[in-house]
Amino acid sequence: MADFNTTDFTNPSTFIILGIPGLEEAYVWISIPFCAMYAIAILGNVTILFIVKIERSLHEPMYYFLCMLAITDLVLSTSTLPKMLSIFWFNAREIDFNACLTQMYFIHCFSAMESGIFVAMALDRYVAICHPLRHSTILTNPMVAKIGLAVILRSSILTLPYPFLVRQWPYxxxxxxxxxxxxxxxxxxxxxxxIRVSSYYGLFVVISVWLDVLFITMSYTQILRAIFRLPTKDARLKTFGTCSSHLCAILAFYIPQFFYSFTLRFGQNVPRYFLIHIANVYLLVPPVLHPIIYGMRTKQIRDKLLQLFTHTGT
Structure with a gap:
């Protein structure tokens, strides 16, 4: 493998991805949980898609958005894990320049898309709890499709300048x-x-995506107000239970991302390998946790899973 560290070039044909600098000796051991997470993410999200497809009672806006989330998680994990594992197992660090830009675009695009899907799911919970009698007339299938299209277009257009900006710089x-x-x-x-243009635009994208947190917070403020107005404790707990899986999924997505952004900007003395681990966590852990959260906390999905397993067992 050629060493390009001191070579002059402006348009590299390849980049060299180091992996996790400083932990090269532990790559085989690190690859074990990474490979397990990838397998769980693929199996869990494909299972969610399969159950929603075959169970007609789950053909509702909440589960359509859940399917969008599952597809996004599949793309995110597949965009990163196979290359990481090839580095850990085979020391295959080279990546074509265009392939690197493609991976970069997919990572940032689908991260933004996932954030938009959480806003859509918060909207669904807001309508279902605050305006239950109008839920079926507001969130019709065409409206769900339009929301999904808006989420896709926003994230695609928002991150489209990334590869073009990266391509124009001399290396x-x-x-x-x-x-x-x-x-x-x-x-x-x-x-x-x-590179101030790239830095400023990257900050603009981050702020745009983090505005989603504001919209989600506003939705849940109204949801909690509606829940506390319910007359009995059982009614409040039952209604809040319909939001619990969504809240857990939101926390699993935003907390690692916030921690990484905070550490990246203010943790000057934090070791590089720790920063890279946090970056991996915020991309790899949510695709693993989301199907587990929804599978365990959503009664309809849990019941269908048990039905499938008991039917297979007999």
Whole structure:
């Protein structure tokens, strides 16, 4: 493998992804939980899609949004895990320049898409709890399709400038990415040019996506107000139970992302391998946890799973 660390070039044909610098000796051991997480993410999200497809009682807006979330998780995990595992197992660190840009686009696009889906799910819970009699007339199948299309278009257009900005910079110092995947900031830091445009646009995308948290918070403020107005404790607990899986999924997605963003900007003395681990966690853990959360906490899905297993057992 060629060492491009000191070679002058402006349009590299390949990048070199280091993986997790400083932990090379432990790659085989690190790969075990990563491989297990990938298998669980694939199996869990495919199971969610299969159950919703075959169970007609689940053909409702909440479960349509859940299917969108499952597809997004499948794309996110598949965009990152196979390359990571090839680095850990075979030391296959080279990645084509265009393939790196494609991976970068998919990671940021589908992360933004996942955030948008959580907003759509919060809207569904808001209508279901605050306006239950109008839920079926507001969130019709065409409306759900329009919301899904809006989420896809927003994330696709919002992250589209990333590869074009990265492509325009000259890379005359190095093409070695000290990361485990092609992250936008990790790539543009390699450029020997004024990258403020990329930095400012990246900050704009982050702020745009984090506005979703504001919309989700506003929705759940109204939801909690409606729940506390219910006359009995049992009614309040039952109604809140319909939101619990969604809240757990939101926390599983946003908390690692917030921790990574906070540590990246203010943790100057944090070891690089720790930052990379946090970056991996916020991309890899949600696709694993989401099907487990919804499978365990959503009665309809749990009952269908038990029915399938008992039917297979007999």
């Amino acid at each position: 005359c110092r190095t093409n070695i990415i000290p990361h485990s995947y092609c992250d936008h900031i990790a790539i543009v830091k390699l450029a020997c040019a004024d």
